[in-house]
Structure formats: structure tokens, C-alpha cells
Amino acid sequence: MVKANLTVLALIIGAFFIPLSLTGCTESEESAGETRVFEIDNTEEVFGRADEQEVTVKKHYMILNPPEDLVELKELVEKYGKNHRIEGEVQGTGTKSRVFYMYFYRESDDLPRDWQPDESYLNTDRLEHHKNDLIASITWSDADPEKKYHSYNKSKEGKILKRMYFIEDRLVQ
Structure with missing residues (x-):
């Protein structure tokens, strides 16, 4: 009887722990290498200011699993920019023109996907402290609507290994 109870207990434990251990083996969207872009x-x-002729708009985004090829990276941010327009979010007032910047960062140990700015008294952590993880940008304005794309291949420490600069679809350098 005791042997039968132990066998049943082992089967019940196995029925619970085997599926639980296998769920840890399945790949999530991020670990599977799927690229994803979202606003930080x-x-x-x-x-x-009121006495200035421009309004500046800066938006910041995170790219999970960015492509290593710089042309593919440019195409990814270009497509994201077309699908997530920011021009309508801020209206120019009167004679003021607007200048737009979209910055794209890679995930790293210093800039995790759930990063948030910190302005506490003893600790300040802003995006300008994470330029090592900036891998792409788009710039344009009302006065010059041609979009300029920068894409970077950087070392883990943030050293630029290769860069590409596009004006619309023309490779400039």
C-alpha cells in the first residue's frame, strides 16, 4: 500500500514539474531574436520659447534585437517612422517651424528595456547618459522636410565601428 502511494505521489509530482520545467525551455519573442521597436x-x-522661431520635438525609442546590417537598420527605423508619425502631435504656432528628432537605442545592461529616467536627488540617469546605446536617428523639419537617417554599428562600449548617413534613400557616406 505504501509503495502504491509513493508511486501515485511520484506520478502527481512528475505531472506538475515536467510541464513547468518545459515552459522555461520555450523561447519568448525577445529571446527568439524577433526585432521589436517601442517608445521609451x-x-x-x-x-x-515664445521668442524663438522653432519648436523642437524629440522622441526616443528602444529596438530589441536590432539588425546588424546598417541598411536594414535604416529601413527598420524608416518604416517605423512612417507607421508612427509624430508631425501631428505638435502643431506649429503661427510663424514657428518645427524640428523633429527620433532617436533609437539598443537594449544593454546600462539601458534595459524597462529603463526610465531618474531625476532623484542623489542619482540622475537621463537618456543623454546612454549615447553609447544610440544606434539610429531620423531628423527633419517643416523648413527642410527631407529626412536624414543615421545608423551606427557600435561596440559594446559604444565606440562607433561603422556608420551610414542617408538623405531619404540616398547614401551620403
Whole structure:
């Protein structure tokens, strides 16, 4: 009887632990290498004083598993920019023109996917402290609507190994 109870207990434990251990083996979207782009919360910047002629809009994004090929990276941010337009979010007032910047960062130990700016008294952590992880950008304005794309291949420490600069679809350098 005791042997039968131990066998049943072992089967019950096995029935619970085997599926649980196998769920850890399945790949998530991020670990499978799928590329994903999303806006980093609480990082949008809009500024321009009343006496200035421009309003500047800066938005910041994270790319999970970015492509290593710089042309593919440019195409990824270009497609993202077309699908997530920011021009309508800030209206020019009167004679003011608007300048737009979209910055794209890679995930790293210093800049995890759930990163948030920190303005606490003893600790300040802003996006400008993470330029090592900036891998692409788009710039344009109302006055010059041609979009300029920069894409970078950087070492883990942030040293630029290769860069490409495009104006629309023309490779400039």
C-alpha cells in the first residue's frame, strides 16, 4: 500500500514539474531574436520659447534585437517612422517651424528595456547618459522636410565601428 502511494505521489509530482520545467525551455519573442521597436515612456521632449522661431520635438525609442546590417537598420527605423508619425502631435504656432528628432537605442545592461529616467536627488540617469546605446536617428523639419537617417554599428562600449548617413534613400557616406 505504501509503495502504491509513493508511486501515485511520484506520478502527481512528475505531472506538475515536467510541464513547468518545459515552459522555461520555450523561447519568448525577445529571446527568439524577433526585432521589436517601442517608445521609451516618459522621454518625449518638446521645447521652444515664445521668442524663438522653432519648436523642437524629440522622441526616443528602444529596438530589441536590432539588425546588424546598417541598411536594414535604416529601413527598420524608416518604416517605423512612417507607421508612427509624430508631425501631428505638435502643431506649429503661427510663424514657428518645427524640428523633429527620433532617436533609437539598443537594449544593454546600462539601458534595459524597462529603463526610465531618474531625476532623484542623489542619482540622475537621463537618456543623454546612454549615447553609447544610440544606434539610429531620423531628423527633419517643416523648413527642410527631407529626412536624414543615421545608423551606427557600435561596440559594446559604444565606440562607433561603422556608420551610414542617408538623405531619404540616398547614401551620403
